[in-house]
Amino acid sequence: MPGDHSDRFPVDVAIYGSCVSRDMCEFWPEAQVKAYVARQSAIVRFGPVGASRFPTDALTSKFQARMYSDDKRGNAGNTIIRAGAGMLILDIVDERRGVWRFPDAKFLTNSVEAFRAGVDVWAPRMGARLIEFGTDEHFYLWRTAIEHLLGHARAHRKKSPFVTVFIDVDWAEATEGQPLPRGIKSALGAANRQVGRQFDRFVKSMQLGKPLDLVAEEVFERIPSPVEEIAKEARRMNVLSRRYAEVLAARSDFVVRRTVDELRMDPEHKWGLNAYHYSADNYRSIVESMREIVARRPSTDGATPRT
Template sequence: MHKNLMIYGSSVSRDPFEDLGSDYALLAYIARQSMISALSRPTALLTEETLGSALQNRSLNGDLKSNLLPTLQRYAPEADLLVIDLTDERLGVIRLPDGNYVTRSPELMKSPLPAGIAGKARRIAPATEEHWTLWESAANRLFGSLTAMGLRDKTLVLNTPWARVTEHGEAVPPFRDSAQDVELNAYLAECCAHIRSLGYTVATLPPELRVSESSHKWGPSPYHFGSAARQWIAGQMASAAAGVAVA
């Protein structure tokens, strides 16, 4: 039976979608958009930017427009499942001089846009008290909106603790450094626990699957998982889309 999915997250969710086959359609993919930025007002301080790829353009310009909720509202009536992963929360946010927020994404930092607000903006790193206060408020608003859209029972949140080794047992290059990665991992788990407390389904990647892939198309990293993890995630998506309980 045909199923329509939306993804708010990263390649952690997007790559396994490709394993689902032709019975599944992707209505929307919102990436590189922290919940803090997504629930912030669109900013007029930074204009749209043209980058090297269509995905980069969509991601950055969507973040500047805070287009998450409008996108979800547009497709919610057709959607069988919304998949969320929090991987991009690792990036933190930037508080702009107008009081709004944008995600500190690679796309933003590679663009000329930050030069226009140099000395006027402030970075807020994840796993800090300030980030948590902002994130918790944004999460409460987002999941309240999802409930209002009728998506509570059609949402799957993925908790994917990061890999520390590849399938060959080799150490994975850290995102920041080993100590900060441990802190970020714990922080993302705390975020998932909060989402679960709001009554939403959270599926946690089993420990034995938390392995990176040395031949991954984007290279090994803590969140570039191997084929077994991707198959598990795809299976969770398929089950949730069919209305089968997942864990």
């Protein structure tokens, strides 16, 4: 757990992003989270579907139900304004799943919550189509939407301006304590682990009494490990997200950047193993950068210096 920093002044923050920013704040005792907007693409601002339009029965978590309802309202901008926080923390991880566009030009984020509510079944039946993250269509919609959202928030906070901080972190491609999968040593290690997985498959298949020819076919089929599968997706997302990151970096007062070389997945993370569930050391490193920003930001004249 983070150390005691009770001697530091509290910092009121609002988050428009994902668990990346929210989990970081758990290592930042001074941070007082006044608002947390997640699972909501900036694009829904163009035309929210409406809070009562689609079912929420499948969502048993109050937090998930609230995020889903908030997305249907498209209330990110107003939530940020009402929070009145002196710092707005941004990240783009929750844009990764894209958005649904309905025939009436309304939008719904393709969030995990929407998926649990059956969006992949009932949205296409209603004539909706998925606009995937990384496509030109998604990027240009998102760029216009995020510029409008930030402009709207700043216009309504002229008398109490806030500082924007973009948490620009790559998706991790290796677990804590492991090197990035590069070079001959990494290849040999991966090969050894592959042999182990194939042997385990052989034993299980024989125990199940499968025909020998089928067992041989299964055994010699390469089996990617969960980490390898996550790393592959992380590499893809790190490429797709760069132009989004460049847009948000240019429109933020401060940017906290961490590259794939620095970041590691935590296998024991409370939300499970994933490329954006980082090690405690990674979160602590980001927090130190946040403290530097707090120390540098002006407290009286409302100016917002850029790094």
